[in-house]
Amino acid sequence: PTTATPDATEGADGTESVAVSVGMITSITGPLAAYGASYQQGFEAGLDYATDGTGEIDGVELKIDWLDDQGNPDTAVNLAKDVIGQGYQVIGGSAASGVALAVAEQAAQNNVLFLSGPAAADAITGINDQTFRSGRQTLQDVATAATFLDSVEGSNIVVFGQDNAFGQGNVASVEAVLGAEGAEVTPILVPEDATEFTPFAQQISGASPDMVFVAWAGATTGAMWEALAQQQVLESTTVVTGLADRASYQAYGPGSADIQFLNHYFPGATDNEAAQAMDAYLEEHGHEADLFTVDGFAGAQMLVHAITEGKGDVDAMIGALEGWTFESVKGEMTIRPEDHALIQPMFQVSLVDDGGTWVPELIEVADAEAVAPPVAGE
Amino acid sequence: MRTFFSSVWGKLAVGAAIVVAALLPLLNITIPGVLPGPTYTPGALSVMAYAMLIAALALSYHLIFGVAGMLSFGHAMFFAAGAYGLGILLKLLAPSGMPSEAVFLLAIVITLVIALVLGNLVGALALRVTGISFAMVTLAFAQAANVMIRRNTGGLTGGEEGVTLTVSMVPDALVGVVNTRNLYWMALAILVLVYLASLWVERSRLGHVVVAARENELRVTVLGLRPYHVRLFVFGAAAVLAAVAGMGFMLLQSSATPRISTADFTLTLLVIVVLGGVGYRWGAIVGGIVYTILDQRLAALASSSWIADLPAVLRIPLSEPLFILGMLFVLVVMFAPGGIVGITHRLTRRAGGKRDAKAPEVLQDVEA
Amino acid sequence: MSTILLLLITGVGLGALYFLVASGLSLIYGLMGVLNFAHGSFLTLAGFLGWEVSRRIGDGSWPGLIAGMLVGLVVGALVAAITELVFIRRLYNRHIEQVLVTVGLGLATVALFEGIWGSDPIQIRLPEWLGQTTEVLGTHVPNDRWLLIGAAVLVLVLIVLFLQKTSYGLVIRAGVENRTMVTALGIDVRRAFTIVFAIGGAAAGLGGVLASVYFGTVSPHQGTSLLIYAFIVTVIGGLGSLSGAAIASVLVAVIQQFANYYWGIGDLAIVLALAVVVLVRPTGLMGKVKH
Amino acid sequence: MADRPALVLDSVDLQIGGARILHDVSFEVATGEMVGVIGPNGAGKTTLFNIISGVMIPTGGRVLLQGDDVTSRKVYQRARVGLGRTFQTSSVFAGLTATENVRQAAQAKLGGAVSPWLFPRAADEAHEVAARCLAEVDLAHHAQTEAGVLSHGDKRKLEIAMLLATEPRVVLLDEPMAGVGSGDVAGLVEVIRRLHESGRTVLMVEHHMEVLLGLVDRVAVMHHGELLAIDTPKAVMADPDVQKAYLGETV
Amino acid sequence: MTAILTVRGLHARIAGQQVVEDVSFDVAATGVTALLGRNGVGKSSTIKALLGLYERTGEITFDGERIDRLMTHRVVQRGIAYVPEDREVFGQLTVEENLRLAERGGAPNRAIVGDLFPELIQRAKQQAGTLSGGQQQMVSLSRALMNDNKLLLVDEPTKGLAPLIVGTVTKALEAAAERTPMLLVEQNLQVVRALAHTVIVLSGGRVVHTGPAAEFLDSDLVHRHLGVSTDQEAA
Numbered sequence A: 001p002t003t004a005t006p007d008a009t010e011g012a013d014g015t016e017s018v019a020v021s022v023g024m025i026t027s028i029t030g031p032l033a034a035y036g037a038s039y040q041q042g043f044e045a046g047l048d049y050a051t052d053g054t055g056e057i058d059g060v061e062l063k064i065d066w067l068d069d070q071g072n073p074d075t076a077v078n079l080a081k082d083v084i085g086q087g088y089q090v091i092g093g094s095a096a097s098g099v100a101l102a103v104a105e106q107a108a109q110n111n112v113l114f115l116s117g118p119a120a121a122d123a124i125t126g127i128n129d130q131t132f133r134s135g136r137q138t139l140q141d142v143a144t145a146a147t148f149l150d151s152v153e154g155s156n157i158v159v160f161g162q163d164n165a166f167g168q169g170n171v172a173s174v175e176a177v178l179g180a181e182g183a184e185v186t187p188i189l190v191p192e193d194a195t196e197f198t199p200f201a202q203q204i205s206g207a208s209p210d211m212v213f214v215a216w217a218g219a220t221t222g223a224m225w226e227a228l229a230q231q232q233v234l235e236s237t238t239v240v241t242g243l244a245d246r247a248s249y250q251a252y253g254p255g256s257a258d259i260q261f262l263n264h265y266f267p268g269a270t271d272n273e274a275a276q277a278m279d280a281y282l283e284e285h286g287h288e289a290d291l292f293t294v295d296g297f298a299g300a301q302m303l304v305h306a307i308t309e310g311k312g313d314v315d316a317m318i319g320a321l322e323g324w325t326f327e328s329v330k331g332e333m334t335i336r337p338e339d340h341a342l343i344q345p346m347f348q349v350s351l352v353d354d355g356g357t358w359v360p361e362l363i364e365v366a367d368a369e370a371v372a373p374p375v376a377g378e
Numbered sequence B: 001m002r003t004f005f006s007s008v009w010g011k012l013a014v015g016a017a018i019v020v021a022a023l024l025p026l027l028n029i030t031i032p033g034v035l036p037g038p039t040y041t042p043g044a045l046s047v048m049a050y051a052m053l054i055a056a057l058a059l060s061y062h063l064i065f066g067v068a069g070m071l072s073f074g075h076a077m078f079f080a081a082g083a084y085g086l087g088i089l090l091k092l093l094a095p096s097g098m099p100s101e102a103v104f105l106l107a108i109v110i111t112l113v114i115a116l117v118l119g120n121l122v123g124a125l126a127l128r129v130t131g132i133s134f135a136m137v138t139l140a141f142a143q144a145a146n147v148m149i150r151r152n153t154g155g156l157t158g159g160e161e162g163v164t165l166t167v168s169m170v171p172d173a174l175v176g177v178v179n180t181r182n183l184y185w186m187a188l189a190i191l192v193l194v195y196l197a198s199l200w201v202e203r204s205r206l207g208h209v210v211v212a213a214r215e216n217e218l219r220v221t222v223l224g225l226r227p228y229h230v231r232l233f234v235f236g237a238a239a240v241l242a243a244v245a246g247m248g249f250m251l252l253q254s255s256a257t258p259r260i261s262t263a264d265f266t267l268t269l270l271v272i273v274v275l276g277g278v279g280y281r282w283g284a285i286v287g288g289i290v291y292t293i294l295d296q297r298l299a300a301l302a303s304s305s306w307i308a309d310l311p312a313v314l315r316i317p318l319s320e321p322l323f324i325l326g327m328l329f330v331l332v333v334m335f336a337p338g339g340i341v342g343i344t345h346r347l348t349r350r351a352g353g354k355r356d357a358k359a360p361e362v363l364q365d366v367e368a
Numbered sequence C: 001m002s003t004i005l006l007l008l009i010t011g012v013g014l015g016a017l018y019f020l021v022a023s024g025l026s027l028i029y030g031l032m033g034v035l036n037f038a039h040g041s042f043l044t045l046a047g048f049l050g051w052e053v054s055r056r057i058g059d060g061s062w063p064g065l066i067a068g069m070l071v072g073l074v075v076g077a078l079v080a081a082i083t084e085l086v087f088i089r090r091l092y093n094r095h096i097e098q099v100l101v102t103v104g105l106g107l108a109t110v111a112l113f114e115g116i117w118g119s120d121p122i123q124i125r126l127p128e129w130l131g132q133t134t135e136v137l138g139t140h141v142p143n144d145r146w147l148l149i150g151a152a153v154l155v156l157v158l159i160v161l162f163l164q165k166t167s168y169g170l171v172i173r174a175g176v177e178n179r180t181m182v183t184a185l186g187i188d189v190r191r192a193f194t195i196v197f198a199i200g201g202a203a204a205g206l207g208g209v210l211a212s213v214y215f216g217t218v219s220p221h222q223g224t225s226l227l228i229y230a231f232i233v234t235v236i237g238g239l240g241s242l243s244g245a246a247i248a249s250v251l252v253a254v255i256q257q258f259a260n261y262y263w264g265i266g267d268l269a270i271v272l273a274l275a276v277v278v279l280v281r282p283t284g285l286m287g288k289v290k291h
Numbered sequence D: 001m002a003d004r005p006a007l008v009l010d011s012v013d014l015q016i017g018g019a020r021i022l023h024d025v026s027f028e029v030a031t032g033e034m035v036g037v038i039g040p041n042g043a044g045k046t047t048l049f050n051i052i053s054g055v056m057i058p059t060g061g062r063v064l065l066q067g068d069d070v071t072s073r074k075v076y077q078r079a080r081v082g083l084g085r086t087f088q089t090s091s092v093f094a095g096l097t098a099t100e101n102v103r104q105a106a107q108a109k110l111g112g113a114v115s116p117w118l119f120p121r122a123a124d125e126a127h128e129v130a131a132r133c134l135a136e137v138d139l140a141h142h143a144q145t146e147a148g149v150l151s152h153g154d155k156r157k158l159e160i161a162m163l164l165a166t167e168p169r170v171v172l173l174d175e176p177m178a179g180v181g182s183g184d185v186a187g188l189v190e191v192i193r194r195l196h197e198s199g200r201t202v203l204m205v206e207h208h209m210e211v212l213l214g215l216v217d218r219v220a221v222m223h224h225g226e227l228l229a230i231d232t233p234k235a236v237m238a239d240p241d242v243q244k245a246y247l248g249e250t251v
Numbered sequence E: 001m002t003a004i005l006t007v008r009g010l011h012a013r014i015a016g017q018q019v020v021e022d023v024s025f026d027v028a029a030t031g032v033t034a035l036l037g038r039n040g041v042g043k044s045s046t047i048k049a050l051l052g053l054y055e056r057t058g059e060i061t062f063d064g065e066r067i068d069r070l071m072t073h074r075v076v077q078r079g080i081a082y083v084p085e086d087r088e089v090f091g092q093l094t095v096e097e098n099l100r101l102a103e104r105g106g107a108p109n110r111a112i113v114g115d116l117f118p119e120l121i122q123r124a125k126q127q128a129g130t131l132s133g134g135q136q137q138m139v140s141l142s143r144a145l146m147n148d149n150k151l152l153l154v155d156e157p158t159k160g161l162a163p164l165i166v167g168t169v170t171k172a173l174e175a176a177a178e179r180t181p182m183l184l185v186e187q188n189l190q191v192v193r194a195l196a197h198t199v200i201v202l203s204g205g206r207v208v209h210t211g212p213a214a215e216f217l218d219s220d221l222v223h224r225h226l227g228v229s230t231d232q233e234a235a
């Protein structure tokens, strides 16, 4: 049910033509502005693709607003309340996990459909009935890392990360996924505000593990990689980490070639119909694909499907999405009915030197089912 | 100083302001560019409620900074204690089997006690030093609190992603966008409560001693009074009031993230209090509201199309809300030391033909 | 053993970075009583402009880096002087307002940097030697730490010489106490203030460029994120004592290193150290006892 | 009770760094007595007052107030036992009005000064006391003036008014006449005389000899941190050492 | 008698309040001119206005040059020294540093400090804030007397000084006045009598009397303007 407003100004319920309003709340400014931008570009490309270039859905009047949350959960909540109050039935966006969790709560309280964006927190999966995700989650990253090992059983794995929710989440995921398969998992978590990583790098090289899984984000990334290279960690063992957006390709320093990357998406990773459509659309509008463009693209596909089937009725739209399988840029994706995890293929990538700059190169596609996260809440 | 608002007219004006504020959700007033929609819509109401809670928080900070003259960089800690305290306790108590009303009340009471203890503990230590050292000790404690919160200490604070409200333990009337109006009234009630409490503290004899101690500490002790205790009282009271605002914040937003425990967030309070006018109770309120609205609306301005068409020299600064706010703040500090309220006071006084009591700069040098 | 040695050496390197950041802050605060929240922005701006120049002169080359450091010095001095002339000067002896103005400038400029250079850290290229390590008793110490240590010592010596060989220190200490009386002695205190601010800014500028060497990146928040350590160092060292700041820098960094490595509580340990120092010896390690 | 001395200094010593500021100062002041303290600049008079009032703690010796050993008591504790003082450089609450200044003092005396439950009223007892004390030092016309902007002499008077309002039993006055216009000296002397005559014990540092000698019962002479003499004004003035150390060559 | 300083129509406002109103007077090129009045009449404010420490309007001519638009440090650099009423030594600096700071121009005469106040030489390394009140007054006076000046503005120099030192200071000022003209504010009428040849009396921010010192001090004007009964002054 939507909000009772004392003096309804718009959106009279009901008869023939349905109006669906969508509030896309994401980072347009602020620290995650770059993610927000590529998400939005991907979304527009996806909308174009899913509606065959019309931007319209049969019998539905579609209204999409883009709203800036500046990466601030409180701003996002206020915006969400505003659009929910105006009778919007769908919210999307969320580049930051904190934002996604806060908005998901609003979606549940007010029963609107929420299509979360790039935010990677596992906690978003299965959080409530109304929340879906159009991106991957941390557990899928970790499972992809496992594909680098010949045999997980009995191997010695170090998780090197920051002592924050992201790092702890990765440790938990590695323990859940690889520990379960018989690997010995040693976390080395560095306090988030630390800036000196040399001793930790020395510690890792002293432990001589079979694999080092690095989960890192933020401004100290460059310094961390330099320390790993200087203490010969990169040379002596398999180091796996996630390859982030374009801006980060040069961040791994001279040791880049020695690092194995798991990857959610990089431009050129796939070459299917959706990917071609996305690239064509982006080129036409002067943009370039990036890590989270595909999340926007998939999000738009999900939106169009939900509306086509559910015509703005939230419960019907949820029903339409659960269990739906579709072809997206990354390949075939399935929305798992139990917890709304988005089952999708992942990539193994390496960086190669291309005339002084590092560019990604596909090694292998990790099968969607092989890297599927365990069902949330089980 | 308090010429206007202590008069009978002032009291009437305060009363009228509260009545108008209480009636807003029932009215259909549109303020384009300030509110996202007409005043009865949830969007507008939640922005206004948010602004009022920030104002209440700023008002509690005003007690420490504006009244007692202590520059604290740790006030956000108490706001966070309120928000996180309520969120965590509701979550912890939810499985206890008690009726949800009991859990709700119990969580509120325990949060208040925690804030009281925390405020007195931190205050007791920090107040042993003064001036910049005091600022640094409060900063250090707040930083420690922020680190603990971000680390997901004890698995309770949720790290970067924060804590969400356990809605099942909260009265239905305060849940969901349908009830935004109730949340708005709750925020208004909290603001009025904090206003009355700070009015109380400031007007009491204790408040006067705090002001005197700010002026001349030795003189106070020679009269046989102890500045330490009165300051601690004010610090503790401000901590509890901040926690009250924090609880309201949790209920309104249904979630809390570490952002509200950062030193930057305290700096925001400082900005608010100065923007509104240091030393004026109304300054904190006006500052809180103006700041929140600016903060929310400047983002809209930043992404508006007429900015996008400007040349880079103008476009880049204008599309950064914090840049505009920061510079505005600088201008206020430099050219309008009394902030917004100070300016209106001066204007009303001028209109009344009285002379301007603000000392020129040269003189303040001599006094310092 | 080699771990302890490495923790110590890298601790001193980090301490050098802290000192480079704190020296200007401590100079300005100690002499002028202005707690400069915009100091972080001085660092960041110098870092960015130093990088812009150095990559044009020779990306990853020594001449490029040296040019970058010079630019950092000049930019730091200029911005600081302008800040003083335009903002601080009008608020003499109103310390709280001065702090507030710098708070506002800090907020605004970081936002501006984000607008200009984007919010992501930008990788910078450095001379190869800086990325390599030197073996000391079985540990591999990154070479850029030596550069930091050398620069920190140089800055300390230069500022101490400046204070001892000129009367600016005297004029300013007197001016902070009672500016009116200094002018009534026929001294133009304003010029002295501007000069000291500029020197503090120059130290910050150099610190900014060297911080970008340390992190291998430049980013809009780089300076601000170091600022809190600089504050802590300044207070622990004793407000206004440059040698105190130097000792405290090393102490804080080494404590942080060990606490981080063994217990993962580096920042809590520093906060604790600060609390203890402030409570046991409110004037800081080397601070003058006030009467 | 009555014959117990109001104030006893028992071989008080004070060293700061290497410097000896006070050395073995001992004397007693009887209740209701008025003692003048004189001595060259830097002799240690103000320091003595600081030690009696607790602003400084002696490195040796004892201070007894109304028979109690207060040597290590805090400033506010001594004030509560009935000690009041003024400062050599006027010390007032610059941002408060003259009335509010005196009011603070009155409340401190009347009790409840730090109560969060009591509110200052325009017509309560503390207010009346404040008005009376201001009138007594001839400052009624400045009742609503901010203390910080008062002229020098007027600040001195305000300090005396604050002192009166606390109704102390032992009073320390540090150069109360300094900077007071010659025309107003007589009035202030009268105020101090009344203070004394109402049974209070007064110690007063003053360089205005003509004023001092006419007021006090005894004079203590400080020199280089030591007590040179303590005796009746007449005897002290006749002492050649005092002449030399303090008054200068008399023709 | 020629004037070193002429003041015409001087007004000074503080906090919007007129504290000096249309004050005109001359300071003679030799000897001591005394500025008298009861507490709060604006004596100190007048001096501060001359120095440019307060906002002012009016015509101030010093040594043939208009100085009413100059900044304080420029005024002082013209050769005017100031002894403020509240000592205003720099408490955080040592005695030596206080004096060093005050040195100005060609050859500051440090010897005069030792002659007048030998105490200060012993206390050269002491923080000025820890000095006794009288010792601070000595520092304050030394700062002015040390330099070669063309005019001294001295506000209550004997306040808080022991009688012995009052004598010394009076003599020092007398000696200084032989070389340098002086505008003196002083409550101690004996000192005024000993030094001044002319008095200017203020009341309510205005000049109410100007005339020879001795004549004024012996008349009942003392009573009228300063509130002193004549016999009291004699005592």
Ligand SMILES: Nc1ncnc2c1ncn2[C@@H]1O[C@H](COP(=O)(O)OP(=O)(O)OP(=O)(O)O)[C@@H](O)[C@H]1O
Pocket (backbone or CB within 6 Å): D016, D017, D019, D021, D039, D040, D041, D042, D043, D044, D045, D046, D047, D048, D088, E123, E126, E130, E131, E132, E133, E134, E135, E160, E162
């Ligand atoms: N830290 C210190 N080191 C050296 N000497 C000090 C220190 N602190 C105070 N003194 C000296 O102690 C002495 C006592 O000063 P005090 O203020 O008591 O003098 P006083 O008798 O009140 O003089 P006055 O009449 O000038 O006010 C002074 O000579 C002062 O210089």
Ligand SMILES: Nc1ncnc2c1ncn2[C@@H]1O[C@H](COP(=O)(O)OP(=O)(O)OP(=O)(O)O)[C@@H](O)[C@H]1O
Pocket (backbone or CB within 6 Å): B359, B363, D148, D149, D150, D151, D152, D153, D154, D179, D181, E014, E015, E017, E019, E037, E038, E039, E040, E041, E042, E043, E044, E045, E046, E085
């Ligand atoms: N900042 C201010 N704001 C308002 N009035 C002021 C201020 N400063 C001084 N005054 C007023 O100006 C008048 C003159 O003060 P001034 O200090 O010049 O007096 P004075 O003649 O030197 O007195 P005294 O002999 O007590 O030193 C006083 O009435 C005082 O209250």
Ligand SMILES: [Mg+2]
Pocket (backbone or CB within 6 Å): D045, D046, D047, D088, D174, E132, E133, E134
């Ligand atoms: Mg004294």
Ligand SMILES: [Mg+2]
Pocket (backbone or CB within 6 Å): D151, D152, E043, E044, E045, E085
């Ligand atoms: Mg005066």
